[in-house]
Amino acid sequence: MVRKKMYGVDFEPIGRRGQCQEGQSLFDCAQKLGIELVSICGGKGTCGKCRVQILASSTSEPTSAEQGILRRHELEAGYRLACQTYLLGDCKVGVPPESLTTPQRAQVEGLQVDVTPNPPVLSYDLELSPPSLSDYEADAERMVEALARQHRVSCRRIDINILRELSTKLRAWGWKLRASVRGDEIIALGTVSSHNLGLAIDLGTTKVAGYLLDLDTGKVLSSKGIMNPQITCGEDVISRIARARSSPDEAAHLQQLAANALNQLALDLCAEIKAEPPDIVEIVVVGNTAMQHLFLSLPVEQLALSPYVPAVKRALDIKACELGLCVASGGYVHLLPNIAGFVGADHVAMLLATDVRRAKGLLVALDIGTNTEVCLVDNGKMSSVSCASGPAFEGAHIKHGMRGASGAIEHIQIAGDKVEIQTIGGELPVGICGSGVLDAIAQLYVAGVLEAKGKMQKNHQRVRIYQDETEFVLVSEKERDGKQAITITQKDVREVQLAKAAIRTGIQVLLEHSERTEDEIEQVIIAGAFGSYLNVASAVTIGMFPPLSLNRFRQVGNAAGMGAKLALISMDKRAEAQVIANQVDYVELAVAPRFSQTFAQANYLGRYRIAHGRREEID
């Protein structure tokens, strides 16, 4: 009997990976790996609900059922029905949120900040008199004069695309229109009383969050998170930079993928409120420095080599059409300023949204990701570092890790031999997401299964050796009805130690830089997706954060997205972002004194203080 081959299957953006059998349908693969795809027809290929996108594959050819349901451009873009697609080799699959029974947890909410709208673009309804032989003024000047006369608004410039459409539209609309003005430039035309919309984008490495706002009221009209399609070109910033450097075509492709994502969001968000993307007159994009560079087709070679300098730091205003975005023809994209090669506009946006520069006392604000940016604010004086914390908290490099999606174990409690787990959506467990991993390490340390240096002891009946590695069984094969056990391995522990040591070292380096100590920190602001769900007590228990009273920690959600929204609706906030970027003192971790001693100490589990590269246990 010939045994069927096993192939690696990787479901994105949830980040669930595993081995599946040759010839299995992707629907079955997904189920095996704990991902519940929507299905009404039960795998007959008739309901079209289990749509997935093949990102890199060896799979079977589309069936006739698929050809009946999917449109040609969808098939060309790699869309398939999971129940009709069979594995012929390693495969990477994109799962659109609508194909998941429980949608992936999105980060589109965040802080609520009061701000008076002072938008970059104002729109004015106009009524013009048509030209005649006694009034042969040119169309553009006729509009500019009406703006001055009817609204006391003076415009010196008109976007060339607006000039190209003005004459036709004026005549089609019977000389009534709505003109959108940005500074002294007319950038959009619409019918009378049309929408005045803005789009705020948090361009993350994994996810792209979009918010559609009414620029006049500042209200969020719709919001949505989608996966960043650049994930097909590499999961992290470093691999995408390498891809972009490999050829100008690849760099252009990465730019287009980002633009496509923004266009898709614009379309979806507008559809929700029955508007059209050309109603969007301004876009604000925040992202890390590399994501911004790739989105703008800026060179990234120098970003990848020490001393990792950006091509440009300042805030930029670029015509949306120049970047391939299909919104108002003369609309701009505003990019918030960067601080350094690894401290980007998303960090600036987070500092803007949390308003830390106005806070009294000593604060830490941080956004945990593959790179974690930490800012120490000492009575308004800001200094920031970037720490290479790695992808462990996004579920990568963890044996049973996954991103925060349905069925992910997000919280863990170990009481004696019993392990209590809580999964996202209350589903049967299929893997562990970042907050679950963090809890697990903390609980194992408290239970004495992990000693301070992170070595796993064999003092618990759930500890076993499996495939030559020591691991702790969170959910056994038996508890999963024969499916593979979900465990935390010794190697997983090492990954988490590296990640949390990087973050703790970042905080320490900044404290030393400001000649302050951990005890003096009055507040720790934790932003970002992982930061919203992590158990702060666990984070303190493993020494990721200093041993402060828990009420000094504040989890604020997607602050970068909030910063983007603020910069979209308020020119004051936009100016403030540039002030923040200018004021932040960037500290280069690599050259910080006692960096390596501190990092070595921060590798320990437990509650302790660090000062001058020395660790002092507490309790």
Add this chain to the structure above:
Amino acid sequence: MVRKKMYGVDFEPIGRRGQCQEGQSLFDCAQKLGIELVSICGGKGTCGKCRVQILASSTSEPTSAEQGILRRHELEAGYRLACQTYLLGDCKVGVPPESLTTPQRAQVEGLQVDVTPNPPVLSYDLELSPPSLSDYEADAERMVEALARQHRVSCRRIDINILRELSTKLRAWGWKLRASVRGDEIIALGTVSSHNLGLAIDLGTTKVAGYLLDLDTGKVLSSKGIMNPQITCGEDVISRIARARSSPDEAAHLQQLAANALNQLALDLCAEIKAEPPDIVEIVVVGNTAMQHLFLSLPVEQLALSPYVPAVKRALDIKACELGLCVASGGYVHLLPNIAGFVGADHVAMLLATDVRRAKGLLVALDIGTNTEVCLVDNGKMSSVSCASGPAFEGAHIKHGMRGASGAIEHIQIAGDKVEIQTIGGELPVGICGSGVLDAIAQLYVAGVLEAKGKMQKNHQRVRIYQDETEFVLVSEKERDGKQAITITQKDVREVQLAKAAIRTGIQVLLEHSERTEDEIEQVIIAGAFGSYLNVASAVTIGMFPPLSLNRFRQVGNAAGMGAKLALISMDKRAEAQVIANQVDYVELAVAPRFSQTFAQANYLGRYRIAHGRREEID
């Protein structure tokens, strides 16, 4: 015996047309029509000198001789050797100046005006320190700081294309560079001490004149005139507008043709001084309103319909790359303002170059073309009209007309039965250009062959009836060794009458508008190609101009091109152009009082005054 078919052949831009036999080589066709193409090999297809471009054709396929000499992209662009190309149907052929034994008269000289350069773009040599772990400033900010520190120049903006190339260039050039700054924006990068070039363009309907200038000194480094390749889409503005209206593709094609012409000029002019088009950091374009609209892809529907309003009038600054121009990546094209649908930026440029607004007394300034724009200046107060003078003075609609090229009869003297002619280049006569036609009508009127209403009398032995039309033989078949005679027909006379009546009416309407009379005109400034070569006495004799003393007329050459040069090197002159455009009082001829009476009177030949629609003979 089967007689060979005859086909129409049209040689551009010289405008020589005629019938040639099927199967004749284009070289022979040209010779038959009096156009001398360069040839060294005597038609063997080996010297490659008789290069022409097929604009619309039925011709034979390229021979192997051609395939050996012409490059593939030349063949694809329709370039052929005239001696190897045989006529298979009607054909339109472009003759590059270098293929003519005597080059076509170019209009690239013009007025010389003293102006202190105050250019839009300034260039600065910079030397930067490379980044290090202790100095990790971003590349763009490093450059901006060096500009501020080394040259006290403050820049707020950097062109996105510059940002895209900066990092690579800085490193390739060892951190030394030349930055070009326009206002507060960095728009070009070069090696240290590279050129700071500007390109002034007079975008005419038939010809495009280009001037390459050193922006720092204001000196003209090279200049060249080429045919406007849009001529393949129609010879005049009206037919090109119709073409552009027919489909967006056609409009885009017209735009590309104009951009191609500018790119070709940039390449040729730079080659002459061993520079490269990216050294060009600023372009100024002047043209009539329709040419500008077509060049900018602006809509032209409303230009073609009463009341003929432009999409936009004001001066525009547009990124060169946005218009398909291959110069410095962040360079701008500045377009001078228009006044009305048929009074364009070329008129403004002419008024700028002639500085009429500062002149005391009463002046007329005009540029004769298919449309003739006339400006009356009354102690600085300017009013302008546009007259539909038609193409007669460009040699079109005239039986033996041609543009001003080698062999064209440019001056004529009739003494008794003898006709003395002078041809361009002293060549054997092949046709008549505008100034020759004008002379002919004047001389025929003086000789009594034409009476005041323009009817040709049969009182001269050179008058004959040929193919049912009365005509005057300038060069007989015998004088041309058996070739077709060159004549002025009754119909030609009517064409000239319409043209000159339009111009005279324009002058009259403006005088009445200003409540002034012809006698009060102190100076008539005649600009443009035809205006440079016309015999003023002849123009007065036929009543095209008022009967003023000849010393009141001044022929100034290509004043529009001169205006473009001034606006290129001086921001003051550029600002003045906008002031001129704002100040000019546009007079709509169609609604002027007594327009039709005046036009009827102006149709007469002879020296006379006109006032209030009445003609008063003098002498």
